[in-house]
Amino acid sequence: MPLIEGMDYSSIVIQPVIGDIMKVSWRDLPTVLTKDELLDKAYARARKAADRVDDSDRVFRVRKQLNRMLQTASDILSTYLMDTVNQWPSLDQSPQFDVSMIDACVGCDDYRHHLSMLQWASNQITKIATQNSKKIIRTARIELMHEARREAYGRISSLVGRIGPSLEWLGESREILKRLPSIDQLSPCIVVCGAPNVGKSAFISALSSGKMEVNHYPFTTKRIHLGHFTFRRLQYQMVDTPGLLDRPMEKRNDIEMQAISALENLGSLVLFLIDESEKCGTSIEEQHNLLEEILELLAGTTVMIISTKADLHEQQPENWELVKESEQDYLESGEEQYTELPLLIDKNGYITISALENVGMEALKMEITRIVKDNTPIDPMTLPEGWHRSA
Numbered sequence: 499m500p501l502i503e504g505m506d507y508s509s510i511v512i513q514p515v516i517g518d519i520m521k522v523s524w525r526d527l528p529t530v531l532t533k534d535e536l537l538d539k540a541y542a543r544a545r546k547a548a549d550r551v552d553d554s555d556r557v558f559r560v561r562k563q564l565n566r567m568l569q570t571a572s573d574i575l576s577t578y579l580m581d582t583v584n585q586w587p588s589l590d591q592s593p594q595f596d597v598s599m600i601d602a603c604v605g606c607d608d609y610r611h612h613l614s615m616l617q618w619a620s621n622q623i624t625k626i627a628t629q630n631s632k633k634i635i636r637t638a639r640i641e642l643m644h645e646a647r648r649e650a651y652g653r654i655s656s657l658v659g660r661i662g663p664s665l666e667w668l669g670e671s672r673e674i675l676k677r678l679p680s681i682d683q684l685s686p687c688i689v690v691c692g693a694p695n696v697g698k699s700a701f702i703s704a705l706s707s708g709k710m711e712v713n714h715y716p717f718t719t720k721r722i723h724l725g726h727f728t729f730r731r732l733q734y735q736m737v738d739t740p741g742l743l744d745r746p747m748e749k750r751n752d753i754e755m756q757a758i759s760a761l762e763n764l765g766s767l768v769l770f771l772i773d774e775s776e777k778c779g780t781s782i783e784e785q786h787n788l789l790e791e792i793l794e795l796l797a798g799t800t801v802m803i804i805s806t807k808a809d810l811h812e813q814q815p816e817n818w819e820l821v822k823e824s825e826q827d828y829l830e831s832g833e834e835q836y837t838e839l840p841l842l843i844d845k846n847g848y849i850t851i852s853a854l855e856n857v858g859m860e861a862l863k864m865e866i867t868r869i870v871k872d873n874t875p876i877d878p879m880t881l882p883e884g885w886h887r888s889a
């Protein structure tokens with residue numbers, strides 16, 4: 499297998515994929531209301547609900563109205579708070595990648611704390627409403643009914659005031675988290691890394707069948723690309739790592755290290771792209787140093803080295819024409835006909851590709867799927883959904 503020479507593959511660790519892990523779509527999390535917005539919404543609805551109540555007996559009418567008011571306000575508030583808690587991915591059930599990303603971007607402890615504040619407030623609000631509702635029911639004096647309603651509103655408002663900072667924190671965190679790539683834990687994921695400008699994004703774009711998703715890691719201004727391709731009905735994802743796995747270790751901060759460890763938990767395979775033409779602006783030597791560091795960093799994952807921009811190489815790869823023709827035939831006759839394509843190999847023995855001229859790409863795609871398949875657990879119980887293994 500054309501992987502890295504001298505690497506000990508017996509130590510490769512493949513993360514089992516658990517069947518019921520859900521895909522978290524950060525982008526679908528609804529906006530989080532501020533404390534004032536939330537109270538305004540609840541009290542306005544409560545007022546309307548109270549207006550709809552009618553009874554010819556004044557005492558009955560006021561009692562019903564105030565009770566309806568209190569119940570409506572409490573329902574709206576506690577439902578909203580619990581819905582928020584439930585909509586936000588639970589850390590215990592989230593895939594490791596998401597947990598590491600949450601930790602890197604906003605902090606898991608804060609995440610837990612603020613969500614539990616909402617849960618607590620929701621319970622308290624229900625309690626206050628029940629207590630004061632009883633007071634309203636038990637008295638026949640209208641002024642005491644009003645007092646019980648006012649007291650409940652006062653306590654509820656101050657509770658919501660107390661969770662104001664949590665609501666704000668969640669609102670801000672949502673803005674941060676929604677910029678993260680939404681990675682489907684059930685499909686294999688190929689992590690693409692290498693020095694800046696080596697052609698990571700061009701590679702993903704050329705291999706992707708659909709539109710690429712463009713996102714950011716919150717700590718870098720660089721755009722990350724998430725692409726997909728389908729091979730024999732199975733979907734593969736590719737994610738690039740700008741600003742993350744592209745410079746020497748000592749320049750990385752804690753947040754970046756955590757994001758890297760998240761990548762480690764994510765990748766079925768890591769592709770390290772090298773630009774031998776050095777057009778990227780990083781010397782071959784420096785690119786090799788980076789590779790050494792990445793091998794150390796991602797010691798448990800299979801790393802495959804790919805030389806990019808084959809069209810710029812001084813010496814055209816010997817089998818350029820053969821690969822080009824084979825790939826054309828393959829694309830015309832349909833993938834089912836082929837089980838193998840020749841990989842484009844450069845003068846230094848690296849697998850190479852040209853994203854620009856689209857040569858070597860189909861062959862590499864096939865090779866990637868083969869390696870990912872080899873790395874997948876054999877136990878059918880641990881196979882991700884969509885994976886089938888013939889007996």
Ligand SMILES: Nc1nc2c(ncn2[C@@H]2O[C@H](COP(=O)(O)OP(=O)(O)OP(=O)(O)O)[C@@H](O)[C@H]2O)c(=O)[nH]1
Binds near residue numbers: 809851852855
């Ligand atoms: N000739 C040629 N140029 C390429 C090829 N692939 C990428 N490039 C060029 O190389 C430059 C960098 O490509 P990108 O895909 O943006 O590189 P990157 O690694 O994503 O860069 P960063 O995200 O900034 O780290 C662009 O000008 C591309 O057009 C290729 O196969 N052949």
Ligand SMILES: [Mg+2]
Binds near residue numbers: 698700721
């Ligand atoms: Mg890029």
